[in-house]
Amino acid sequence: MKNSEHDLSEPLIHSAPRTRVDFPPTENISHGLQKYSKNGVDPKLLSSIVQVRQGVLRVRTTTPKNTEPRGCRVVAQNLTRHFGDHVALDGLNLTIEPGQTLGLLGANGAGKTTFIRLVTGYLMPSAGEVQIDAYSPTKNAKEVHAKIGYAAETSQLYADLRVRSFLRFAGAIRSIPRAKLETRIDAILQQFQLEDVQKRLIGHLSKGYKQRVTLAQAFLHNPELLIVDEPTSGLDPVQQEEVCNLLRTSQGERTVILCTHNLNEARMLSDRIAVLHRGRLVAEGTPESVLQHESASGLFRGQTLLGAHPSVDNAAPRENA
Numbered sequence: 321m322k323n324s325e326h327d328l329s330e331p332l333i334h335s336a337p338r339t340r341v342d343f344p345p346t347e348n349i350s351h352g353l354q355k356y357s358k359n360g361v362d363p364k365l366l367s368s369i370v371q372v373r374q375g376v377l378r379v380r381t382t383t384p385k386n387t388e389p390r391g392c393r394v395v396a397q398n399l400t401r402h403f404g405d406h407v408a409l410d411g412l413n414l415t416i417e418p419g420q421t422l423g424l425l426g427a428n429g430a431g432k433t434t435f436i437r438l439v440t441g442y443l444m445p446s447a448g449e450v451q452i453d454a455y456s457p458t459k460n461a462k463e464v465h466a467k468i469g470y471a472a473e474t475s476q477l478y479a480d481l482r483v484r485s486f487l488r489f490a491g492a493i494r495s496i497p498r499a500k501l502e503t504r505i506d507a508i509l510q511q512f513q514l515e516d517v518q519k520r521l522i523g524h525l526s527k528g529y530k531q532r533v534t535l536a537q538a539f540l541h542n543p544e545l546l547i548v549d550e551p552t553s554g555l556d557p558v559q560q561e562e563v564c565n566l567l568r569t570s571q572g573e574r575t576v577i578l579c580t581h582n583l584n585e586a587r588m589l590s591d592r593i594a595v596l597h598r599g600r601l602v603a604e605g606t607p608e609s610v611l612q613h614e615s616a617s618g619l620f621r622g623q624t625l626l627g628a629h630p631s632v633d634n635a636a637p638r639e640n641a
Contacts, residue, residue: 408434467544483520491504513562514532
């Protein structure tokens with residue numbers, strides 16, 4: 321992101337190093353910002369007011385270097401997985417665009433975990449395919465794994481390692497260069513508020529702190545695709561809020577698959593929602609179109625919401641599973 325200060329009295333010129341606008345002292349900051357907006361600057365880009373003095377309003381804006389969305393594109397086409405006679409995932413067609421956060425919802429046994437395991441390459445599909453930026457998780461495992469950060473519902477941590485040692489171990493597995501690893505760990509410890517416990521054994525941490533460590537290792541290599549499974553399960557309300565605030569930092573910065581039972585969490589963190597029931601897609605759309613519906617809870621029982629997205633068709637629940 322590039323910081324610059326711009327003239328509030330003239331059209332926006334990105335190359336201007338310092339600019340100003342004069343307005344009568346009786347006018348307030350709000351008036352100045354309105355004038356600034358009229359001159360071509362989106363108020364959403366304003367990051368801070370630098371100074372108001374002697375009728376001069378100086379504003380620092382933040383202009384993005386690159387407006388292209390970041391993250392992977394995930395495409396599932398007729399994705400199917402059988403376990404014997406049981407159909408865990410049945411012809412799923414789903415696209416997640418770069419930078420989107422998809423809230424993946426469904427009751428236990430709906431097929432969410434199976435989908436995640438197919439995306440990560442842990443399972444092979446019985447039919448159809450899933451691609452991560454045109455890579456197959458099974459045929460191009462090395463390329464796909466380099467793009468993925470994964471935070472499991474149950475913390476997969478080594479209780480006898482200290483927090484910093486564990487992150488150092490995770491960074492080595494991710495092939496982060498030694499020269500950069502310690503600096504990256506310092507940044508992650510700060511981001512996830514783990515600095516005070518970095519020398520403590522993981523086995524001695526509370527569940528909330530263990531969840532932070534799980535998320536920290538998933539973020540460590542700055543993945544293009546983050547997969548988070550039930551991130552607030554079993555946490556108290558304060559811990560839930562802390563974890564959700566951490567996940568908000570990923571919005572627009574990477575593609576996220578958020579697997580959750582918590583409808584409020586899905587509303588708050590997701591750009592799009594997909595609901596599975598018995599391995600089939602029964603609804604897909606924006607949080608407003610899917611979760612604000614009065615019968616949203618019925619989706620978990622297989623009721624369809626065909627108007628949520630035009631791609632959802634023939635999505636009736638299976639009679640037998």
